[in-house]
Amino acid sequence: MAFNILLFALVSALSAIIVRLILVVIKGRNNRSKVVGFFHPYTNDGGGGERVLWCAVKAIQEETTDLNCVVYTGDHDASPQSLMARAIDRFGVKLLHPPQVIHLCNRKWIEERTYPHFTMVGQSLGSVYLSWEALCKLTPLIFFDTSGYAFTYPLARVFGCKVICYTHYPTISSDMVSRVWKRSSMYNNDALITRSVWLSRCKFIYYTFFSWMYGYVGSFAHLAMVNSSWTQSHIEKLWEIPKQTKKVYPPCDTSGLQVLPLERPVKTPAIISVAQFRPEKAHTLQLEAFSVAVKKLDTGSPRPKLQFVGSCRNKEDEDRLQKLKDSAIELKVEGDVEFYKNLMYKDLVRLLGGAVAGLHSMIDEHFGISVVEYMAAGAIPIGKKTNLQSHLRLPWCPAHNSAGPKLDIVLEEDGKRTGFLASDVEEYADAILELLRMPETERFEMAAAGRKRAGRFSEQRFFQDFKTAVRPILAQLSKVNC
Template identity: 75%
Template structure:
């Protein structure tokens, strides 16, 4: 109790100091316009976050046509017409009218390559600088963050904005802290920190360094989590995309009364018209995800390689299709490394890569797949998993977070897919689908498609409008 009181006092003192200082700096700068400003620095990422952006813009245009929609983007070639066209071409979302665009030129301050160490802190405070540029150029009545930059919320409030956010994934979660305690190596936990060395000679030195670095990182994560809780609590409305995200946000931000779960929009209607019957000569498995480290594409490739080696000689040889987008040169490098890995595993002739596909081509590929694979640990929700199901492809998803808690559940007692954690489990799931009788596959695919209907785009619009209506009504006052 004493510690909680101390933290409350420190929190109050910190905010009093920050507000008193910045209020003086910002005083006189306020020129608030009746608009909704969407802070989305990467409008070309091509992932589920971008789909949410365009569906959110459309929902607000429908709910309150008198409010202008502004997009803050670091893509310098973006224009109202190009973004409106992209929403249709890439996601099938037709906006009522093109949004206005405010170009940002400080985006390098939120790029991961700018911060080789202390990346979370660097990107978070860099986002404040980028948000300052955005709000200085155009101050909207409503500031809407759709990219997870919670550190910008206090600044937006100081500019006089009502703050709304749609959080896909907490910047820091309790799971991340526990993994550092357990010294588990992941894409965001350096191997030196997580290493458990047992060989002689350097054993003691390596183990001491690993333990010491792990303890330091726990302190770093704990401190960051505390600050993240403070800035996140500044939002007037926090929409979250899954049960897993909601649980973590409520524990860290501690504003359950202002936290609403709104499942992301999935194109179930457009995909559900695809026939469930698939070509059997060359069964295809599809993987739809941005080429980012947390998506664990290498695990999928290794599992596919293991499955092929275990496959009977008489069985048709499957094909794996990677479909994703690249945001920058680091993503491009990851894609090339994946291609090299396919050659190393001797499955390059069975693997196809598709970068930055337009929406109609993605639908075509989904319509030919018998299964869809997903392997991100603690995926906040998993739009691609729902898209697999709606298209009639049996999902193989990671046994954690969104897919485990919300999506790959039984539908009226019928199994709809598989959950896996490591290469062997993924390979076994692939083999089960490949060896499954066609009648059983069709039955499972049909059940998966029925469940996908729970996460439709129409359902998103209904829940989204219900959540934002109390906030937007401020515009009428």
């Protein structure tokens, strides 16, 4: 008897929840606002993703006056005016008018620290819960994901939204699955797992299943814009919607940087590193390489300085920055290293204008906005290479040669090289030394070639390709509203 009562109570509760969900969805579908809702929970990350957000908002504002722009954010101090000011102060993007802001209260469910294990699944399911909050607070005509939360797309479709996304990199890729199978240790593949055959096989099964799920939810997008040929190949393979997948290079500030003079100070050469303080950016490798290069400097040679410029999203990033500062002290180069956190855009331009070189050390960089910015500013890039280098036609490129930089950015310009490659601390140090010893005329020639190449990835190109991609969907909505 008691069991029957309990079962009846559970069924009744579950039925009530389902009915409630259906009513909420029906209400949302019937009360969609004439807005484009940008799902971007972190509007203070300061990286290339945030630049894309503000350029996308501006492009929509320029393309149509029928739809307002709304930003869903978990930053509770964000306001329309502060976000508009941030767009121009941090990125030089001037919006036509302030976007509406919807504050999200449950951002903790997409934070990495919330899920010590099975992080990808946890964050993905957490994003569904967060998008539920967003869609219930305001249901837009277009749900625009600019942060890579593909698991939100089916829910947005249920609410009757058109789903558009700008994908910087796939949440999971065949490269990640391959590393697990080969038991290669990296920041996202713990050494404890790589040492165990059984754990590695279990993680391989987990990754394979997640990859299938990611492909399924991604296929719900009406339009998927991707930032590079590397990302495009992965997304087309996983999501299987090639006709809805469009390559739109991210907006790089080439015009503002290309006016900087190519001549640089030689008394204290500056080497800059622009990247968020995240583990995959490999800042420690750069610092160690700089330390080795300084020790190998010729007597009487000008002593360089290393400038780390980046943003911190959370406490974990703050801790990484502090460890980097501690490492500089341990390596006895603290007097030669400068740290700039959450820098204003105008100050970043000033630093780029004084740098002779730019460091990049991320493996599988999906595009590499910082590489383009180095080249546009006249700073010669020194970046990551792999064992695949012997199979390439080009002997010089600034970044990991299996992802965006190889396929899109770093190609010889007029037969001239545009940077250096390195694979470990010693090779990075040797590249730094070679650059410092290079005659000014040779450095000037390489910088000029890089600047010309960087001109292919301008904000103007982004606006043009972005608007071309979204126009069919905007036209469909206009016909429906008419």
